[in-house]
Amino acid sequence: xxxxxxxxxxxxxxxxxxxxxxxxxxxxxxxxxxxxxxxxxxxxxxxxxxxxxxxxxxxxxxxxxxxxxxxxxxxxxxxxxxxxxxxxxxxxxxxxxxxxxxxxxxxxxxxxxxxxxxxxxxxxxxxxxxxxxxxxxxxxxxxxxxxxxxxxxxxxxxxxxxxxxxxxxxxxxxxxxxxxxxxxxxxxxxxxxxxxxxxxxxxxxxxxxxxxxxxxxxxxxxxxxxxxxxxxxxxxxxxxxxxxxxxxxxxxxxxxxx
Amino acid sequence: xxxxxxxxxxxxxxxxxxxxxxxxxxxxxxxxxxxxxxxxxxxxxxxxxxxxxxxxxxxxxxxxxxxxxxxxxxxxxxxxxxxxxxxxxxxxxxxxxxxxxxxxxxxxxxxxxxxxxxxxxxxxxxxxxxxxxxxxxxxxxxxxxxxxxxxxxxxxxxxxxxxxxxxxxxxxxxxxxxxxxxxxxxxxxxxxxxxxxxxxxxxxxxxxxxxxxxxxxxxxxxxxxxxxxxxxxxxxxxxxxxxxxxxxxxxxxxxxxxxxxxxxxxxxxxxxxxxxxxxxxxxxxxxxxxxxxxx
Numbered sequence: 107x108x109x110x111x112x113x114x115x116x117x118x119x120x121x122x123x124x125x126x127x128x129x130x131x132x133x134x135x136x137x138x139x140x141x142x143x144x145x146x147x148x149x150x151x152x153x154x155x156x157x158x159x160x161x162x163x164x165x166x167x168x169x170x171x172x173x174x175x176x177x178x179x180x181x182x183x184x185x186x187x188x189x190x191x192x193x194x195x196x197x198x199x200x201x202x203x204x205x206x207x208x209x210x211x212x213x214x215x216x217x218x219x220x221x222x223x224x225x226x227x228x229x230x231x232x233x234x235x236x237x238x239x240x241x242x243x244x245x246x247x248x249x250x251x252x253x254x255x256x257x258x259x260x261x262x263x264x265x266x267x268x269x270x271x272x273x274x275x276x277x278x279x280x281x282x283x284x285x286x287x288x289x290x291x292x293x294x295x296x297x298x299x300x301x302x303x304x305x306x307x308x309x310x311x312x313x314x315x316x317x318x319x320x321x322x323x324x325x326x327x328x329x330x331x332x333x334x335x336x337x338x339x340x341x342x343x344x345x346x347x348x349x350x351x352x353x354x355x356x357x358x359x360x361x362x363x364x
Numbered sequence: 365x366x367x368x369x370x371x372x373x374x375x376x377x378x379x380x381x382x383x384x385x386x387x388x389x390x391x392x393x394x395x396x397x398x399x400x401x402x403x404x405x406x407x408x409x410x411x412x413x414x415x416x417x418x419x420x421x422x423x424x425x426x427x428x429x430x431x432x433x434x435x436x437x438x439x440x441x442x443x444x445x446x447x448x449x450x451x452x453x454x455x456x457x458x459x460x461x462x463x464x465x466x467x468x469x470x471x472x473x474x475x476x477x478x479x480x481x482x483x484x485x486x487x488x489x490x491x492x493x494x495x496x497x498x499x500x501x502x503x504x505x506x507x508x509x510x511x512x513x514x515x516x517x518x519x520x521x522x523x524x525x526x527x528x529x530x531x532x533x534x535x536x537x538x539x540x541x542x543x544x545x546x547x548x549x550x551x552x553x554x555x556x557x558x559x560x561x562x563x564x565x566x567x568x569x570x571x572x573x574x575x576x577x578x579x580x581x582x583x584x585x586x587x588x589x590x591x592x593x594x595x596x597x598x599x600x601x602x603x604x605x606x607x608x609x610x611x612x613x614x615x616x617x618x619x620x621x622x623x624x625x626x627x628x629x630x631x632x633x634x635x636x637x638x639x640x641x642x643x644x645x646x647x648x649x650x651x652x653x654x655x656x657x658x659x
Contacts, residue, residue, distance in 0.1 A: 111456060121445075121453035128444020188444075195440035203414065203434050204454050204497065 111205040114213050118206075122218030129184055135287075136180035137226045141233050143296075144172040148238050163325055166241040169234050170251065170328060171296055171321030176230060177259035178290060178317070180223045183283045185215070186266035190279035193270060216263055223259055244330035251328060254338075258316050261345045268352025272359075294318040316341045366390045366505050366537055367413070367425035374408050374419045374561075381408045382561045384421070390537060392504060397548035397569070398541045399642050400558035406541045407437065409558070410507045433503035437510045439494040441482045447493055448478040455500050468496045472526060488519040495523075499530065505537040512544060524550055545638040555638065557645050564649045573636055576600075576644035578610040580635040582620055593627055594620065600640060601647035608640055 126132060148165045155161050192198055201211060234240055243251065266283065273279045288297075293308060294317035295301045301312045301322060312318045319338040326333045368389045374382040382405035390396065398406045411417035415429035441450050451465075452458055459465055459478070469475055472492045477485055485493065491511055498506060511527075512520040528550045531538060540551050548555070555572050557564040565572055577600055584590050586607045594609055597620060602608035611617035617633075624631045634640070 115456065117453055117456055121449065124445040124449055125442050128442070192442065196438070197440055197442060199416065200436070200439055200441070201454070203416070203436070204501070205430050206454075 112207045112210050114210060114217065118210075118214040119217050119221070122215045123221055125188060125215075126180070126184060126218055126222045129188055131187070132180050132184035132222070135183060136176055136223075137229055139179065140172050140175040140226075140230055143175070144169050144230075144234060145237055147172070152239075162239050162241045165238050166328060167322070167325040169238060169240055170324045171294070171317075173227065173230060173255065174258065174294070174317045174320040175291065175296065176226050177223055177255060177262050178287050180226055181219050181259050182262040182266050183280075183287050185219055185263060186270045186283040187276060187280045189215075189267060189270035190273060190276045193274050194276050212267065216260070219263060220256065220259065227255070241325075241329060243328045247328040247330050251324060254316070254320060254324075254327075257342060258320065258345075261316075261342065261349050264349030264353060265345070268349060268356060271356045272352065290315055290317050294321045296321055313337060314341050314344045316345055365424075366392050366394070366427060367423060369413075370422040370424065372409075372412060372419050372421035372423065374405070374412055374417060380561050381405050382412065382419070382558075384409075384563050386563060386566075388556065388563065388566050390505070390539070393535045393537055394554055395531075395538045395552040396540070396554045396556055397552035397638065398539060398556045398558065399543075399545075399548065399638065400564075403560070404558040405561040406558055407509055408561075409556075410434065410509055410539065410541065414507070427504050431503055432505045432507065433498045433501040434507040435491075435494050435498045435509060435511050437513065439490070441493075443481050443483045445481070446479045447482055447485070450482065451478075451493070451497065454497055465496075465500060468499055471530065472496055487514050488516075488523065491515065491523060495527070503536065505539065507539045507541070509541045510543065511540070512542065512547060520544070520547075527551060545642070548638050549636065555641065557642055559646050559649060562649075564645045569638065569641075570636060572645065573638075573641045576648060577608075577637065577640050578612045579614075580611040580617055580633060581637065581640055582609045582611060582617070582624070583607070583632045583634070583640075584609070584624065584629055590629060593623065593629065601643045602640065603643070 147168050151164055151168065152161060155164065158164075198208065198211065202208065265286075269282055270279050273282065291297050292299065293301070293304065293312040294315050295312075296317070301309060301318055304312055316338065319341060323333065323338070368387055369384050370387050372382060372384040373380065398409065400406050408417060412419040413423065413429065414432060414434055441447070448459060455462070455465065457465060459469065469478070472495065474489070474492055474496060477489050477493070482490065482493070495511065498508075508527075512523055515523065524547045531551070538551065540548060542548055553569055554567060555569050556566045557572075565575070567575075578598075581600060583602065584594070584607050586602075586605050590607055594607060597616070598610040598612070600608040600610050609620055611620060611633075621631065621633070
């Protein structure tokens, strides 16, 4: 009996996972860079606040914030570049001609990206726990952090897919995703300048980014303190809307072509 | 019946890429050679039947486009992993557990390539890779679009020999696009002749030969001496460096060959020449159905 290719399958998830792991930049920017950045910044902060009772809180804040770099690098940058390269070479069309529907290909890819990101987080936390003085989370804090990261990652996946399919060229897609990647890191306060230090206009933009809340505020959630989730949820909705618009434009474009 | 194209029109902007107005019926087990110059609409036809190019018209089919297999002119795969992983993912199987796949890999001598990445394969190896994947689909209708283009003569010949012997006793329908007529001679039994997006003719290879070239033809070198020698006989359209003579009866054929032998002229005789069928069908269509050159 002929096997159906229109399903989520372990074989295709493994294939997509190999595809993700075949991109060396994902390992560099998605695993190595956040680990290095969190250690360097934490050590620099430690040397200045040696006696402070807030040291662990500050280091945990830095560590959680830089964790947001992992989905940015592995999914936004990594997936958009892999996807655009594939589109340039018409690989998605070739796969469709082998009977793989686009819908299930996307689901398999999303799952593979999540698996890789989870492994990257595991490495990040293993190194972090062993090297840095981190505050342990409350169970609810840990769960909320995980949920926020995965929702953020899913939105980034939609955006990456949208950008790659709109631009269709690897070079331009890579440039756009790099700009978003570094732009979000700078505006979210991961590169040394805090959100409060930004000019007024940039501050407004920064408040629309989920990474700003993951970077600046998440310690409160992590340790189970009271936290106003509304601005963060608004930023997620805003990002989701951008992703939705991108997908709508792609579908509209395909329809026009036909 | 596998499918019938009742009519089909494909436009790219203001240009009509393909316009089929007379029905084309593809039966199970047909081996169809699709021929035509560049821009004739060959690839457009395949893409339309596969549902990846939009067309207007009507196609009746007993199989869904997703159940057809295709070897496109350009096939690319990811370079992130060895081709064996791509093969296993696409075919949803394990090479070591699949006897048919193992047989095909051995048949196409692909074992040494399995651990290589796609970009490191040679042109012939790349073609064989997609052929294995396509053959494993075992589709009732498979399209091969210029499967040997860009390959050297020896690799091309070997590949076609493999295809011919693999499909020799099988019932799968084939639709082969190629500019190499000798490949079509080996692989096909029907011809679809396209020119500038229109169907010139469609039918049995031998019948089309008879229709456009006669019972047999004789080809000689085109020079002044030969032109004078055969001036009395019916000439067919031919490439510039050749003279093609139609032999409508055995007597005419004997007369021509005797004359050529007597004058020490080399000749080639054929009763099944796709190139000549194509040239003369196209020429006849261009002249509005009249024979090209009658003496």
